[in-house]
Amino acid sequence: MRRYILKRLLTGILMVVISVALNFTLIRLAPGDPVKMIAGLDDPNPEQVRVLTEKYGLDKSIPEQFVIYIKDVLHGDFGYSYVNERPVLEVIGEKVVPTLMLSLTAMVLAVVLGTLIGVYAARKNGGPFDTIMCNMSYLFDSTPSFWLGLILMLVFASTLKWVPTSGMVNLRAPATGIGHVLDVMHHLILPVSTLVIVQFPYYFRIARSSVLQVMSEDFITTFRATGMKEKRIFNKYVMRNAIIPTITVVGNSLAFLISGTVYVETVFSWPGMGRLLYSSISKRDYPMLSGIYLIIALSVAVMMIIVDLVYSVIDPRIKYDE
């Protein structure tokens, strides 16, 4: 087990390095020039362009820039954002919390709701509830989150005025303490609902189909033949077997918690990582982008290792020590 973890850590580091290198190169090869963005004019002063290019080290070759970047990162220096003129880590640190607040809440709700409803639908397989939920899951699965967000906003914020349209806090009436918490929660309702609605079909279908599949396994017939109560068969044997695929997909989605809500953050002006990523791309903020991609790669690598470890606990057929 220890050897396996070590092996996974090494491959994880390799994966992070490769993805950072790829991102680093691709952003710089893509059309667009950050210096022109910063200079801000259609016809900037050549002197200013030269100074800025040198200042950011963009006059050096890409491999050279990469070596410098890696050296700095290893020293804990992720560089300065061109646009914000602040350390990259500081900006990311500010945006990570709102994003996690949004995406983690939505994911937990989607997983719990989707799985519970999926399991229940599987038990009532073929019944009206099952049929309705299956159709709804197809409908919501094919609904774009930005469109749904706008529609919900139109109905519940603009027309009914139950919830605020966008943002994370009411800028006109800043509150502190418990008032601030309630204000944020109030602002969370719409974006979280949007995410839950588009994400729940995924967990619903995984849970439903995996319960149905386990129910048709031979060992279920064995337990039925022994006279075991249907409830016990379900709660003890079906659930334990059927939960494994759900763990897989939850693990995979965990890895994308900090980057997967770009559309919804944009629609609801949520001050999170998704919007930061979007604006950094459009402004060619190289250090910011490299920093974000590095964080995403790291979180994917860490989550994958955690999922593998959870697996070995849940499924005895998976063993890592050879």
Add this chain to the structure above:
Amino acid sequence: MALLELKNMNITYKVGKKRVFAVQDACMEIEEQDAVGIVGESGSGKSTLAMGVLRLLSPRIADIDGEVLYNGQDFLKLNEDELSKLRWKEISVVFQKSMNALSPVHKVGAQMEDVYRIHFPKASSEEVKKKIYDLFQIVNLSDRVYELYPHELSGGMMQRVSIALSLLFSPKLLVLDEATTALDVVTQGQILSEIMALQDKMKLTRMMITHDVSVVSSTCNKVVVMYAGRMMEQGYVTDVLVHPKHPYTQGLLRSFPSFTGAKSDLRGIPGSLPDLSIKPTGCVFADRCPHATDQCRSKLPEMRTVGNKWQVACHLAEGENNG
């Protein structure tokens, strides 16, 4: 009185609007401590018959009618609770694919313990453990298996686990549904001889479902030959498998190599199983029967007795009609 008696049992699968007549008019008796083999090719309804007798077919997918008398009590009329009290204690099963007979993510011993507690919920864990260790010994498994997961066992070991599990409550009737089919011949031989030894020791009555005539001839006392959901011929192995009266039994026996017979004797039965969703007017085997007459195609043959407990459903077989 027979331990188990089937009277005109029909099992019909419901597939959408279609009806598949998987078992038709099954009549048979199993005496206490007897060993009865049910043979037939794939799709002949042998396993369906067993599943029907055990009431393991959901009413959603299959209709069952007729009578299944166990010690004179009709199994098909019991409610779920009454049935649960009899399950495994009176009748237990060893299933076709024993590799999948237990949950892959729970330990073998824990699952057997769980089954034991269905009928003895207050049993102490030492008592349960001892019972299971004893059974392991009977089927030649080491105690180690208790702490293992199903995937850590070989096919033969899992088969032994399944047998041990089936003997947990010393049942009267043991149903073996293709229990040794997936094993290599050496392991199959070992397990069959173990089962026969157990049968004497534990006074079991055995119903053995297989497509392997040689397994029946070497381990059973009586045999029932099924084809397309119908019983073609039944009686003592020494009669039916030695001097078969039904053309289907004859054909089935000719498709197996004999140990001493000439190689040229090996022949299959041309044709394939009929569509089970259409009820034929005559004999179900008529289309493939080399001796079929007009009568065979127009009139369903009834079971007639041709010897001591020897019955044949064929117009061409001679004997008294007891239909």
